[in-house]
Amino acid sequence: MAMKKMKITALLVVAATLNIPLAAQSQEHPNLIMTKAGVEQVRKNLGKVPLFDASLQSVQKEVDAEIALGIDTPLPKDFSGGYTHQRHKLNFLTAQKAGALYQILQDDKYAKYIRDMLFQYEAMYQDLPVHPQERSYARGKLFWQCLNDSNWLVYMSQAYDAIYDTLSAQEREKLENNLFRPFADFISIGNPQFYNRVHNHSTWGNAAVGMIALVMNDEELLQRALYGIEDDGLALGGRDNDGGIIKVEGQKAGFLANLEEPFSPDGYYTEGPYYQRYAMYPFLIFGLAMHNVKPEMQVFSHKDNVLLKGVDALLNLTDADGEFFPLNDGQKGMSYYTPALVTAVDIAYQYGSQNPHLLSIAQKQNEVLLDQSGLAVAIGIRDGKAQPFVKNSINLTDGQDGEQGGVGVLRYGNEDLTLVFKYAAQGLSHGHYDKLSFSLYEKGDEIVQDYGLARFVNIGQKGGGNYLKENKTWAKTTIAHNTLSQNEMMHFDGDYETASKHHSQLYFYEDKNKDVQVVSATETNAYPGTQMHRTMAVIKATGFEKPFLLDIMKVNSATKNQYDFPFYFMGQVLSENFAYDSPATLTPLGNKNGYQHLYVEGKGTPATDNTQFSWLGNGKYYTLTSATDKSDELLLTRLGAHDPQFNLRRDAALMIRRKDSDNTTFASVIEPHGSYSPVSELSVNSDSNIAQLKIVHDDADYTAITIKDIKGHMSVFILANRNASSSKQHQLAIDGTSYSWTGPYHFTDN
Template sequence: MKTGLHTLLKHKIYLLLLWVLQIYFSSPAQEHPNLILTKTGVKNIRKQLGSIPMFDNTLVKVKAEVDKEIQSGIHVPIPKDMAGGYTHDRHKKNWIILQKAGLLYQLLEDEKYAMYTHNVLKEYAKMYPSLPLHPKKRSYARGKIFWQCLNDANWLVYVSQAYDCIYDYLDKDQRNYLEKNLFVPYANFLSKENPQFFNRIHNHSTWGNVAVGMIGLVMNNQELINRALYGMKIENFDHELKDNDGGFILKKDEKAGFFANLDSPFSPDGYYTEGPYYQRYAMYPFMIFAQALQNKKPELKIFEYKDGVLINSVNTLLNLTNINGDFFPINDAQKGMSYYSKELVSAVNIAYYYGNNSPSLLDIAQKQNSVRLDQTGLSVSQGIKENKRIPFSKNSIEFTDGSNGNEGGIGILRSKDKQHELVMKYSAHGLSHGHYDKLSFSYYHKGNEVMQDYGLARFVNIEQKNGGGYLKENKTWAKQTIAHNTIIQDENSHFNGEYEKGSLHHSEKYIFDTSHPKLQIVSAKESNAYQNTRLHRTMLLLEDLGFQKPLLIDIMQFVSNGAHQFDLPYYYHGQIIDTNFDFETFDTLSPLGLKSGYQHLWLENKTVIDDTKTAQITWLHNDAFYTLSTFTKAKNEILFTRIGANDPRHNLRRDPSFIIRKPQSKNDTFITVIETHGTYNPVTEIAKNSSSSIKEIKEVKTDNENYLGWKIITKDDNEHTFVLCVTNNQKETQHSIYLNNSPIQWIGPYYYSKN
């Protein structure tokens, strides 16, 4: 009996083993490349080389770049420098060259590129097992090859693509050596050993998640892939971790990983809460990992996730640029970054290929004049060759903030000819890269800043300036409210400059309306920046034949329980031409204040208004004239300031500003108009229309405290009358009030007339 049972069990085990072996041997072997390039894609590209100009031109440039590096030899120095130093820049160049060399091996079938890639990786594999933490102790998460884990993650995101491209070139022992000594410990270092870096909602963590996920996909390591997608499970972790700036808090069991970083920072519109500068930076790992997942794990339907937020985000990001393609500097942002960056070349190519081939993206790609050396770049190149391109039109548009689109947003008003662009910020804080500037704005004419946002205080990758990292003035100046074109109470920043407080609140949109033929309007409220004070800013872009160019009208209302000093700064570029008031000058410059950024402003001139009047300042910039006209009352002040006080290392730009001050005010409104007019030709030395066309701004009394009214009167006596209902923003509501004792009626939250 036992013998029969034993025989039966042996038979069943035999059948089970046979079944397992059958499955194993019948399963298709893992093909490489399979992340960004695929076997099929490579074959398709090879067939068309020489017939697709933009792709071919990019390939020629990349080949020349990589050939030059191969000729120079292998350079894998022991890490020691901050950003901008030799070892930092050398390892950064290595990650770029390795990724490109891998592509060239696949596309050109030249083994020298695979051999070079392998030889460099062997040097890293020799060095990595004994490599200590980076000697520079500056980061909340020190790397090994770089001073911060962020750059270590950058390296692995790119190098994983190179490894995928040469995977089949290597034998099993060679792969095992690289994976055991380099790739697996590298991925564990970024994730297991640095949860404060890996398990966050932040662009840093996105890079970390994608680095681990990409190398996991190459090695078919499901544990690493899951870690990347869903975060690192933290054991024996029951305390909070903060970065050196207090810019985030890591909590146990908080959602993390790639999907969490898609869910939380992105609004349904595709706006990324940190702002466009860091959205641009994060788009590379977001899009490249999505492409890899689409190739290897199509069942995830990653480009459909959250209603296609990744594809939407590319369109959003392109709309967050001025007419020249430069990103609007919202929150921490280096000016001059644009959609010509390598991250946006990738994003545009991938969005075109996986987003139904939107022909307007070809317009951007043609301007970028470069493509990815993969199937997405081939597709873009073919579309341009076949003349499928249509213009990418940037119009007035609003983007919501917050994962559910209910945390304020960004409003952009563009003139009909697209020459004037207003950006108003009424968003959430923006994580650790956020600034304390609710209801701030910046304003552009022909891509030039008329009213500018400072951006960040940092010289990225310039070693002499704090190793290329953030300067202390980023905290003491750039993040502070006075550094922005928005209202300040009692010389204190919004939320007292405290991250935890600022992160709890967002402004509320009141109106965004571009339907009027002459008038576009964006309006928002802020109730938490100061205790017991309510702020309401409304900005209008008026295009009327009575003015040479559009007018920007700025209405900033404040209502407080007590009397306070309120300042409204305007940061400009250019040379003052004229004022319609006298002002005091000082023999000795002094800082404007002691804290909250005021300590960085020199007070250059000052005037105290002696009666109600329209104060005007005209300046010249880039051969155009601009006039700021503002309604002022007795004892209001106008201050002329310049950045640079308490800045012994010259870390800050010496930008000028006007500050309109209302001392000891409880309820009042700043009414200001910025007019573009005239030209100056430095060759003919002829100035045209150098004076403002505005004669006066008047506050108009209504019979109801729920309404604000004002008039703009031109020198030819045209009157433009405006009324805003500040308590009801419904488009269908009928309004009936008395304005200067005359009845008026209208439908919707605002009224405009000209006579």
């Protein structure tokens, strides 16, 4: 191990001090994102394409304001959210935009601005120590972590490429030997624990090294970007500060490995949509640079066009307002209006099949890139080619080969009701312990929510804008999600290594009948000796104003356990059909695994074999109807215990607790109904339409649920628990009525 570290140190010293001559082969600039031919096309269309012209005008105003302020490259000292962090971030963003302006407008002031900024960085970088903040597993120099240093180099590579031909050979040599190569060496061979693995961090690092390699025509750096560092000195099974595996036996590294392993064949990225959004920029921008400079590598067609599929997958993982579903670590409110998705949509349109549905997303974004892809999108919109991007139900597989579970999204109508059902793999270090969890939306409003992450990104007052300790003590825990917790323990006992070995299994997915769409999956490893089988159906039934969600969780265990089944509803409690006691003093529900953060605001027991609980959220009514046992406990909980710094939202839940049970089934319906207007003060259809929900049959082979509405109309849903074949014929008698059907489920509504 010591010898390997010495090898890396020697490599770093040699790479940093060796004056590598410029390649003799001539190379045209710009050639990364903008090309000479592309720039000419842009110039010819100035004043003729409204959205492009407006985007150009907006960027020019922004950059001119920065130029007027002067260049500041302060000595780094802050976490994200602090001045030095934000200043260096704004510098690289502005420099990249200034490069595009220089190429399009041919105004030398933009080239001079970039040149002066680069030489200020060149002067400071040679003697710059590692960042003074010690929190990161891989500290940067300009920023507190190498990740942000990589952001800088990805953007500055584009700025350098844009003004490359305005610099003398001596100026380029000075920048490359004193700034760019040492910078690339530092984030790669200087920090292999950051660079040489499969993770969104490494993707940024790989892209950064690859982008500057292409500008400088440096083959050695390009190989390092694509394939990683062969002898990195890392111990097998080493870990980063997030708990992520750095290197395992036989693992590859580099950009191509990051392109291969985290993506499923459907384009789903295992860390979840929030980090897929973040990683798509380096994936696509370096992919485009490779397309322009090294087209023979065919990066865009790698793994059956997985990068371009990834854009489509991301757009499908949004609600009606374009906000990404907060699976795993994900900040709520992040949406396809982010600049990373402007880049993704434009590049996917230009270098994919010029899908006209993408143009409608670009219209909503109301800006385009200042390059040939942005121009193509703006022209398509100008010429009336845009078609609506309709988000239908979709089942996205997880895992490199699509065999590690997945995420099912069931949509009724125009996103009138949207179910997000997670039965995926762990999701690397940003994964949560929540097998078979769900969230539910009506249009863009949350009905039953996923908490997301515990972090206030770039807000310095909250932990320097970084992840808070509550992310591990609450947000990642099982009880924080709408799924089953057993004996107050987390899935896989909260152990990352164990969780990374397992995934849930799809039982079946069916969305052909728009009025009855079903997704069903099993989990056998979260709790040893216990199998969970959850089936969720979005149903539009006769006599119901709106579609509803039917939820069946069948549990089989070798031992008797306590099961907790929470529903994190969003809104104001209206009514319930059970009595409960409210304590004078709030106490936590437990002392670990997330329970320590939950106050008990009410405790009761079911009054009947049906428990009903209603709330009002965003002017709409909702009722949860559950088939409950009289021995169940009903807990009204609220987040906020052991949270002295108020880092957690004060979210509420209704939790069904079932004790001393081995095999049991939870059956519930979440029913949207009616509306309330604070303007007209008119309340419409505020009561549930369900008179009774009942489990009428439940054994190893079949589970049957009846739903009787207030007019006496009965619906029946039957699930075949053992055989999900679409051609299997079934027959079952229930209370003297015989049901026959083909396939894994039967629904009758007549």
